[in-house]
Amino acid sequence: METADFIETLRRDGELLADFAVLAGWGTAVPTCPGWQVRDLVAHTGSVHRWAAGYLAGRTQRTPIESCAPKDDHALAAWFRDGHRELVEGLTAAPADLECWTFLPAPTPLAFWARRQAHETAVHRVDAERALGAEHREFTPEFARDGIDELLAGFHVRSRSQVRTEQPRTLLVRATDGVPDTEQPSAWLLRLSQEAPCVERLADPSGAPADCTVRGPSAALYLALWNRGRYEDLDVTGDASLVELWRRASAV
Template sequence: MGRRLRRDRHVAPRPMGGHPELDGAELVAWYRDSHRRLLDTLAGAAPDVECFTFLPGPPSALAFWARRQAHETTVHRVDAESARGGASAPIATEFAVDGVDELLRGFHARPKSRVRTESPRVLRVRVSDADAAWTVRLSPEPPVTTRDADTEAECELAGPAEEVYLALWNRRPVPAMSGDPVLATLWRNTSAVI
């Protein structure tokens, strides 16, 4: 994404480059350089820059890419910490709530979402350490998610925002589930982002 955001301003998807054939210290140095270039690009971009985005949500392309890269980095950081063993660094509540929102109302609003049911069903996601809940309406079409708890749900996934965030990305078990466990299993089995 780097220079393309600021210089080229592509408004359509571009092919990704291949993965580097690096390991160990060279891979870490490549990652740090890439991370620095990403931050420089985001910091130097005009607030109204126009470029490709692939999810609904943030008010600008710059806000989209800052948000997307922050959540991408966080989930992969948790993966790396898990592979290393030991505890993961904490994730701030407000950031985790935003990540749940991006996943439910962004990624799973797209036609690519495989979280579907033959007949209409309702799943609730609720965080216990912030005033945030989502109603996910399931059907043969992509899920439709609203930021509310106004509708009766058949299943609820709940817990602290950090734990719900990581559970919805299938990095941790769901902290608490009530109602029909079939919907919790459906999420775990079909929610991988492709």
């Protein structure tokens, strides 16, 4: 996907998140984020947007995410929309050769922040949908596969991943739908151990050995792996305890 595509997805999903939050009500529970109410969801996402936007000016050192949401619920929607708009405009105006701090591999820092914030906002848009009880707006297979790749080959190869096993095990994640971009992998083989997972991208997963295989459409896999979807909607074969491990330990 191109950076412009991620920025457009970020724009759309941020606007939807705000709309759903207002309709749901600030005190409504968010089923996909136990312990959170809608105000917590909006405060978190809005604070992340402002944190990310701060790097677009060229900040080269990591800074902590600080909650800066207003205490007054009546001001929350406008505050969120202002920060979201600042982030979208900052990404749109940023130079291609932007230099700033990042924390996952990417072609450029600009590509990193556009991608990361698109997926951050997309997942939390789903949270707002679930709080409202609204009909789910589907992700494209291309976007979903990219989000799977970021999660598996980006976040979970880092030392902080808690998806670990006492004995070596393998988990195969396989998308069953096609996408126009043939450069995207169709499957990911996770080699689990007492260390952080090793992830192998596969263009052709046929014949890849695995203790557990999870198959399904890209969008359904995306939601399940980010703990926003149901594994009952997927085809799980082999050792299902690895799926339970993922549910328990994969939060990032």
